[in-house]
Amino acid sequence: MTAARRLGGLALALAATAFACDRLASNLAGGAGPEAGLLRGKLPVASSGVTHLKRLTDGIAAQPGDPPRTDLTSELARGSSHVTWDLGADTPVRCALIDADGDDAYTLSLSKDGKDFLVLYRAAPDEDRGQQLRAGRDLAVSGRYLLLSAAGGDGVWSVSEVSAWRDCPKSWPPLAMQKGTPDDESLNLKIWAFTALGIAYVLAYRKRAPDWVKLLGVAPVGLGVAIAVQAVEMWPLTGAQLSRLAGAPFMIFVVASVRAQLARRRAAPPGAAAEP
DSSP states (O other), rough: OOHHHHHHHHHHHHHHHHHHHHHHHHHHHHHOOOTSSSSTTTTOOEEHHHHHGGGGGGOOOOOOOOSBTTTTEEEEEETEEEEEEEEEEEEOOOOOEEEEEETTTEEEEEEESSEEEEEEEEEEOOOSOEEEEEEOOOOOOOEEEEEEESSTTTSSSEEEEHHHSSSOOSSSSSSSEEEOBBBHHHHHHHHHHHHHHHHHHHHOOOOOOOOOHHHTTTHHHHHHHHEEEEEEEEOOOOOHHHHHHHHHHHHHHHHHHHHHHHHHHHHOTTTGGGOO
């Protein structure tokens, strides 16, 4: 078997493991159940100016008081931003829930044709700051298309969960609540992990190293891509964040340069260093 085939096999094995772990995490976090509602796990059919759409219906809501920008929330970039889900058929909705930034107003509307919408539930601003759970019961609107929109507040709109039910669930709230990690902390963690894994790979790499060692380079590369994606979503970054972003590859470069110099010295013939 050639080295390329062995590397390919290892890559496929890692991908399969990652997929299995992702599925396991999703099932533990909020797989569809009898009280999951009409939106659990459903992706929208239309959206504008909204990030991380999967987070809106994954069954995981941020704890009360969580900051607006964490690894659990979706951000609406402007007042005209919106998300639309297709319920599949004209459906009566009796209960709805929004876990979102407390100082803003959020509205859920229903439409039979996707054009003319009627307000289903309006979550008014809450007195408490941070993510706050707000819900409406005994609602009396039906439709096929459910629209989420936001207005007012401080111009920072974020939502961690949206749910709707044909019949209100008996247990409340019927979802998991977790403490989110602020985006800045999440970015810092990725940068430090990228730096550590990059340096470890530079120190461990050898031309004659086993294929599995060479394949470990996928880890820092994957983290680098994740960092780039998150940096774009958080743009503009602060000076401290930009410094950390620039410092990570620089540290890896320095370690690689020192290692290369030491390797050249060890490989140099005796007496070569004494030449003028």
